[in-house]
Amino acid sequence: MAQLSRYSMVPLRQAFLIAYVTGILWLRRNPVSLIFTAISPFSLLFVLIVISNGQYIDFAVAGSLVMALVGYGLALGQDISFYKTEYKIQDIFVASPVSPLTYMMGLALSELLFGLPALVVLASFVVVLGAGIAGIPLLIATILLIWGSMSAMGFFLSSHMLHMRNATQVISFVNVILAVLPPVFYAVERVPDVLKPLVYALPTTHASLMLQNLMGEPTPAEWSLGFGFAVQVAYLIGFVALAKTKALWREN
């Protein structure tokens, strides 16, 4: 029993320590860097609220939150490939008792830490704009789901970003596919019917819908909370499985 709990706790302790080193220690020495990561998710929010005279605030908040989370996942991918090529940190971790998923978890947690100020502010908007205190658990679940699946995707993509030259292109491409084109910042109704199956296949559509729903925006008849959850959980499991088997840990 003691053994069992010891073994199940080890990866968590490792992940928290990795997050502590790459997140908290780093921030303590570079507090200014937090300002940049904290501010960037608010630029689109600001523009959208101003040009819509505040009318569009629910979509702007939902969209910014989802886009920020996509960004953290992609930044994780970039960090991982940077740590691998520039510092050879991954070589040290591979030849150690740390598993690839623990490594990913640790770095993803540190990414979350950098995003925390922005996430807290955006999440508070969601609460104030209609979710209320009662909506907080669902809100957190949504945030964690999309963070988890985007992080796993980032880890998976990191092995394809090894040549730093095209890393930024991969990142902006994925960002467009996941956060710009689908109805993340706008209502699903605007999507032509033929394209609907496509947008419903993306986890970010559902994340945004869940947030819109929490804020009391009407959601389409064909969509339900359960559907949204199911798709996101499926993506989480899928990306974690992909990260576990296909991300580059031992090279070929």
Add this chain to the structure above:
Amino acid sequence: MLAIDATSVTKLYKGSSRPALDNVSLQVESGKVFTLLGRNGAGKTTFVRMCATQLAPTSGTIKVLGYDIIRQPGEIRNLVSVVPQEGRPLRALTPWDHVYNWLQIRGESRQTAREKTESMLRKLELYDARDRPAMNLSGGMKQKVLVAMAMAADAQLLFLDEPTIGLDPVSRRQVWSAINEWKGKGQSVLLTTHYMDEAEMLSDYIVIIDKGKIIAQGTIQELRKVIPHNMRVDISADGTDLESLQPYGSVVDTGTGMLRVFTFESSARELSEFAIKRNLSFNVSPVTLDDVFVYLVGRPIDKGDLAE
């Protein structure tokens, strides 16, 4: 038990036509410092990374500490520790941050981690700089941070891939003495280097590799015997020539104004007299590992090495 047991290992990188390692078999005894010596591109890092479960071989099998690198990487990963070639500490973190947290990540308690960190940082003379961010450390100090992380982990087998590259002489000696001390505890080291003095200083056993193939292996004494002679005499080429030296042994032109004669003690004495009579500068020394390397591989490990 063998620390490493490699059988017919070949590595062909994707998109490459020539194998980086070509049918290499070798056994590494535990409790020893085992050195792969070779020029840049010889295949040293490739071999180390396969043993350290960071890279898969194209064919062949490798057992590390009795475990197969492909089927049982988890067991191996619990028992080894590495200093990767061209690794770098994280810029904003200090030597203390690196070693202390790494030990905890590897499963040590805080208390043990603290003790081991302190003693390792002292040993490598990083203790006074323990709170300085890595970006403010010299190249040698940075490299020592990685060595400290790897050594403090108390693994059964330590992989050191060119650990003293770019280090100043004092730091090199600190790393060397840490390696010697480590060996004293019965653990094993797989070291790669292209520094002859480092190989001579540390190795219990040396494998010379070139172009992905093993050229020779043995203890330093055994490798010295590869050259039939045991002395070398360098004589100024200015005033004598190859032919007149030939009777004393085998002669090479070092291309630096000196002729080098590989020979035996008795002839070395005669050669000295020969040089004194003609008032030529000369220099007598035992055959070194450098000589063996040139003899076997056909060129010096680093361009210009013969000219020292």
